[in-house]
Amino acid sequence: MSRLVMKFGGTSVADLDRIRNVARHVKREVEAGHQVSVVVSAMAGKTNELVAYCENISPLYDAREYDVVVASGEQVTSGLLAMTLQEMGIPARSWQGWQVPVKTDGMHGAARIMDIPPDNLVSALDRGMVNVIAGFQGIGPDGRITTLGRGGSDTSAVAVAAALGARCDIYTDVDGVYTTDPRIVSKARRIERISYEEMLELASLGAKVLQTRSVELAMVHKVPLRVRSSFDDPDSPFQVTEDGRGPGTLVCDEDEIMEQQVVSGIAYSRDEAQVAIRRVKDKPGVSASIFGPLADAGISVDMIVQNVSADGVFANLTFTVARKDLPRALKVLEENREQIGYEEIASADNVAKVSIVGIGMRSHAGVAAKMFRTLAEKGINIEAITTSEIKVSVLIDEAYLELALRALHSAYGLDAA
Numbered sequence: 001m002s003r004l005v006m007k008f009g010g011t012s013v014a015d016l017d018r019i020r021n022v023a024r025h026v027k028r029e030v031e032a033g034h035q036v037s038v039v040v041s042a043m044a045g046k047t048n049e050l051v052a053y054c055e056n057i058s059p060l061y062d063a064r065e066y067d068v069v070v071a072s073g074e075q076v077t078s079g080l081l082a083m084t085l086q087e088m089g090i091p092a093r094s095w096q097g098w099q100v101p102v103k104t105d106g107m108h109g110a111a112r113i114m115d116i117p118p119d120n121l122v123s124a125l126d127r128g129m130v131n132v133i134a135g136f137q138g139i140g141p142d143g144r145i146t147t148l149g150r151g152g153s154d155t156s157a158v159a160v161a162a163a164l165g166a167r168c169d170i171y172t173d174v175d176g177v178y179t180t181d182p183r184i185v186s187k188a189r190r191i192e193r194i195s196y197e198e199m200l201e202l203a204s205l206g207a208k209v210l211q212t213r214s215v216e217l218a219m220v221h222k223v224p225l226r227v228r229s230s231f232d233d234p235d236s237p238f239q240v241t242e243d244g245r246g247p248g249t250l251v252c253d254e255d256e257i258m259e260q261q262v263v264s265g266i267a268y269s270r271d272e273a274q275v276a277i278r279r280v281k282d283k284p285g286v287s288a289s290i291f292g293p294l295a296d297a298g299i300s301v302d303m304i305v306q307n308v309s310a311d312g313v314f315a316n317l318t319f320t321v322a323r324k325d326l327p328r329a330l331k332v333l334e335e336n337r338e339q340i341g342y343e344e345i346a347s348a349d350n351v352a353k354v355s356i357v358g359i360g361m362r363s364h365a366g367v368a369a370k371m372f373r374t375l376a377e378k379g380i381n382i383e384a385i386t387t388s389e390i391k392v393s394v395l396i397d398e399a400y401l402e403l404a405l406r407a408l409h410s411a412y413g414l415d416a417a
């Protein structure tokens, strides 16, 4: 009997009717003969509400207690879905992270899964049960509840699939991975197949359809991953044709993909802030004196641009951090002002990052140039650029984000017919 993990996100379990709809999807797969484990998110909006409670009570909250609070949304949906399945005559039980157990490290609020001993889940499956697992949560080395970072139920699902040797279907509110966020670009197209590597880049550059860590785990453990819609009719059976075509998007190895686009997808992130340090001495050790203290404060720096002035004595340095880290970054730089020796600092948080991603870039020249030309034609200024083998990212004024996405989507021939 083949094992299947089905994950349902917040919109898919948003109310009792939606939970009943999920149960019908599960029933279909049970009746098709699969051993099914389900991973659920909290009801849509619930986690935001719980996070807001914590921030309201205590802006510098204890991360261990934050995890206790925010993990509770998934406890509710796991119990409700197990009950709904039982009502339909399907034997089912819920599992909280600590019961499975989903063992994580101790990084409360952003924990990583270390191990999932499969024995409990397997023995329930062998007794004909459906496992309904609360996503997003685990248990740390100190025996306390941990959570996996926002969007973490995707990672719970892939980790459970890896532990069970199962394939993993991620059910969400769109019917697959699109060439860009379909809620912003109406001409976005569903991608039939995408490589783990491209999906990893898209996710880490802002496409929130899958949590980055879930793609990483799927790639390492070779978990076949499909993204599909929970809004499809639950009673029409899941059909994957001989050549592997099916509903949604398959995330798979590069060599399982026949046609390769140069640019496969475009991601964006509004979670950016820019810091410009003016007139620092252009001498060895200056970058270390800036980025060392930021790293010590746990602040990740993303894009970095350095310009040297005409006299060669001073340089200007511009870099980006996550928007939430901007106040702390400015404080750290102020505290280290003397050691760094800069003239002034400017910052902005109305910037956004747009990234084009595609394996085809490895073998094609002129891909980045086309991006710069397209933006220039729209009068959009580029503040910073970073590249890797399969992506180019630019930082722009957030006001032009949607225009930039639409223009690039057309320029790379991604628009739906």
Ligand code: ADP
Binding pocket: 008, 009, 010, 011, 012, 041, 151, 171, 172, 173, 174, 176, 177, 178, 179, 180, 181, 182, 183, 206, 207, 208, 209, 210, 265
């Ligand atoms: P869930 O609650 O099911 O986990 P999410 O809201 O986390 O769902 O992720 C689904 C959303 O991701 C979609 O509604 C869509 O707006 C957004 N998204 C961003 N980029 C993409 C993309 N390239 N393809 C599909 N969806 C995307």
Ligand code: ASP
Binding pocket: 009, 010, 041, 042, 047, 048, 073, 135, 136, 149, 150, 151, 152, 153, 154
């Ligand atoms: N409920 C959590 C969140 O909103 C986890 C998830 O939905 O994946 O981030």
Ligand code: MG
Binding pocket: 009, 151, 154, 208, 209, 210, 211
């Ligand atoms: Mg999600």
